[in-house]
Amino acid sequence: MIYEKRFILTVGREAKIILKGDIEKDSTDVLIDFEFLIKDSHENDFHDPITSNHPQYWKLKKSTPQKAQLLQMEYSGVSRKQLHSAINEFKNRIGHGYDVHCDMIIEERIKYLKGVRISALNRNMLAQM
Template sequence: MVLEKAFYVGGGRVAKIIVRGRFTRSRNEVALDFEFLIKEKNDTDFRQPIGENHPKYWKLKKSDSGRSRLLQLEYSGISRKQLREAISAFKVQVGADVDVSFKIPIEEKTKYLKGMRTTALSRRISQVA
């Protein structure tokens, strides 16, 4: 099962969370995996937050898959509230009788995730455009 949810995160940036769920052997539990994409106002398609020309690209390539997902989440500008909203929408889609588990410990690792910070001026500029 796949759920895609897009959020405006400020500064002319739209972030998309792709939640993929796979049933485990018990068939009443779903293991979730996440993908985070961004799209700037000048871009035509969504892309990874950390590309080859990003200063933290080396850190992403050295990390394991769980840590690299968390880095992508951090640099996408998505807040904890938006992440929880996507997870709860996926839970509604799957059903109430199915338990949800995470491939990476996302709840503990996103404890201090704030999202993209914008000023009042940048909000006004992005609303005009």
């Protein structure tokens, strides 16, 4: 099952979360995967937040698939609250009796990624002093 949810962000950008759910054989477990896309107001089509010309592209390529998804989420501007909202709507659409889960721990890893960004900013500020 595929479910798409769009959000209008405060910066005039539109973000889309695509949730893909695979029902495991002989089980009621549904494993979901995410894709994050963005579209600025002057653009016609959605695209990945981090492309080959993005300054953080190297970090995306060196990351594990789970961390790469979280980097895409962070740079798309989608919040954890918006992601949880999309997951809850996906659960309602798929119906009762299914256990929906994903491979990544959203809260813990995002805190870690934000710490990386803050640390890099602090290093740059210290180097300039």
